[in-house]
Amino acid sequence: xxxxxxxxxxxxDPGLRALITDLTSPATAAERAGLDADLTAFRAVCRSxxxxxxxxxxxxxxxxxxxxxxxxxxxxxxxxxGGFAAAAYxxxxxPPLQRVAHQILGFAGVPGSQSRPPGGxxxxxxxxxxxxxxxGRGATAGRPSGSPSPSAPGSRSASPASPGPSPNPAPRHSQxxxxxxxxxxxxxxxxxxxxxxxxxxxxxxxxxxxxxxVDLLASAPLAQQGDMVELQDWTGGQWKALRSxxxxxxxxxxxxxxxxxxxxxxxxxxxxxxxxxxxxxNQVVVPARPHKSNGKGxxx
Amino acid sequence: xxxxVARARSGDETGFLELWHGLQPRLLRYLRVLDCDDxxxxxxxxxxxxxxxxxxxxxxxxxxxxxIFTIARxxxxxAARARSRRPTTGVPEVIAAxxxxxxxxxxxxxxxxxxxxxxxxxxxxxxxxEAVALRVLAGLxxxxxxxxxxxxxxxxxxxxxxxxxxxAKRPDVQALAAARRSGRVSAPDQGQGADQAQGNARGNxxxxx
Numbered sequence: 381x382x383x384x385x386x387x388x389x390x391x392x393d394p395g396l397r398a399l400i401t402d403l404t405s406p407a408t409a410a411e412r413a414g415l416d417a418d419l420t421a422f423r424a425v426c427r428s429x430x431x432x433x434x435x436x437x438x439x440x441x442x443x444x445x446x447x448x449x450x451x452x453x454x455x456x457x458x459x460x461x462g463g464f465a466a467a468a469y470x471x472x473x474x475p476p477l478q479r480v481a482h483q484i485l486g487f488a489g490v491p492g493s494q495s496r497p498p499g500g501x502x503x504x505x506x507x508x509x510x511x512x513x514x515x516g517r518g519a520t521a522g523r524p525s526g527s528p529s530p531s532a533p534g535s536r537s538a539s540p541a542s543p544g545p546s547p548n549p550a551p552r553h554s555q556x557x558x559x560x561x562x563x564x565x566x567x568x569x570x571x572x573x574x575x576x577x578x579x580x581x582x583x584x585x586x587x588x589x590x591x592x593x594v595d596l597l598a599s600a601p602l603a604q605q606g607d608m609v610e611l612q613d614w615t616g617g618q619w620k621a622l623r624s625x626x627x628x629x630x631x632x633x634x635x636x637x638x639x640x641x642x643x644x645x646x647x648x649x650x651x652x653x654x655x656x657x658x659x660x661x662n663q664v665v666v667p668a669r670p671h672k673s674n675g676k677g678x679x680x
Numbered sequence: 681x682x683x684x685v686a687r688a689r690s691g692d693e694t695g696f697l698e699l700w701h702g703l704q705p706r707l708l709r710y711l712r713v714l715d716c717d718d719x720x721x722x723x724x725x726x727x728x729x730x731x732x733x734x735x736x737x738x739x740x741x742x743x744x745x746x747x748i749f750t751i752a753r754x755x756x757x758x759a760a761r762a763r764s765r766r767p768t769t770g771v772p773e774v775i776a777a778x779x780x781x782x783x784x785x786x787x788x789x790x791x792x793x794x795x796x797x798x799x800x801x802x803x804x805x806x807x808x809x810e811a812v813a814l815r816v817l818a819g820l821x822x823x824x825x826x827x828x829x830x831x832x833x834x835x836x837x838x839x840x841x842x843x844x845x846x847x848a849k850r851p852d853v854q855a856l857a858a859a860r861r862s863g864r865v866s867a868p869d870q871g872q873g874a875d876q877a878q879g880n881a882r883g884n885x886x887x888x889x
Contacts, residue, residue, distance in 0.1 A: 391844075392729055393854075393857075394854075394860075395850075395854040395855070396847060397842060397855040397857070398853075398854050398856040398857045398860050399797050399800060399801075402794055402796065402797035403709060403794070403797045403798070403814065403816055404706070404817065405793065405794060406705065407704065408790055408791045409787055410791065411708050411709075413720070414723065414724055415697075415700065416720075417713070417724060419693065419696065419700075421728050422693065423693070424686075425728065425731040426691040426731070429732070429735065482790075518771070583683070615812040641730065
């Protein structure tokens, strides 16, 4: 308590001392009777008001445990949603989920199940022999329903490769262009089955011989000379075959393409043969040609 | 009280209990000096208001008694105004339960002694009674009492001095000492007031009835 009780007054009078002693005596039972009510009010007020900054309210153990569980659940949800978003952005989700992700996160650039070129920058390993092997036929025979078909309109290699009415009832244009080995395919020949091997094809880009031209270099080290390679670009939501050439003796082939007004995504498809299956290369984005006004050369 | 205010502010019940046990009896007696109809209710309202405003209270433990006695005084004034507008009829006081371990006789004598002391204090003029109550019961210094009552510290000092002198002149106050000496009235547990006053006194003035 503050100060001296009586401001220097000496209490010599015994009656006054007795009076002050009575006044300052400990609490009587009646004076202590209100403790429970005041304590209840104190608890209610403490529960209802926010804590001042820097002060922590003592929490019972059960509440701390609940808080810990809630924190763990929130972290789990965060990790799962982050993984879902990452998978959606990489377009590796199944098409229905990818569509849902596109509807939810489309503003952030998540592609739909059809709007993104399949495969991304991954290499596709042609470990499976599709259809009958042979010149000009392995490219379409047994091609999955969602895979790009050279027989599509505009495809230069459609006519010679078309095997006629396909047993595949799926539409011929790709809506889900990821190669899927689920479509009914003609049974591979025994020789193809025996000689099925993994081949890879990679696609690179280099400056071309002239201004506004770039070279797309396709390389398939495990393929053989003469194997057919098809250059495709992503146009109108599907892969469209542009031209086909055979590998040279160094298992390479170069496609020279002109820069367009917009950037174009290219890939090459190594058509299946008796010795290996079909392989799809990584994707290469050729940038748009620069405007003439700025006078700069082509990029990349 | 140590850091009782800080603990009570953070929701620690031990801080509240320390404050309550230290101040509640004196708060009730002060309210009785002010002639409140129901000191218990006003004291509860005072504590409730203190709990609510405790986050905004910036003082320490030394300032807390002045703050809570100020709240109590305002509540008592409000209650007196309400009583004047709507008179009520009092009911007999309910005898509180006597805690275990203490004799009923001692408890009754203790309560009677406290009631008699408060009754003697209320015989003073109102300003003197309140000043003495705040000085003795709340243990406030003259400056704090002056801020509560709206007077100067010098006026409070004079008021307290006159009040104590008037009390010392009363025969019934002298009878208290005589009864205490003869053992007819059991002395309650020694509070800190008189002894502390005696111990802290520097003796520049002396009350001689």
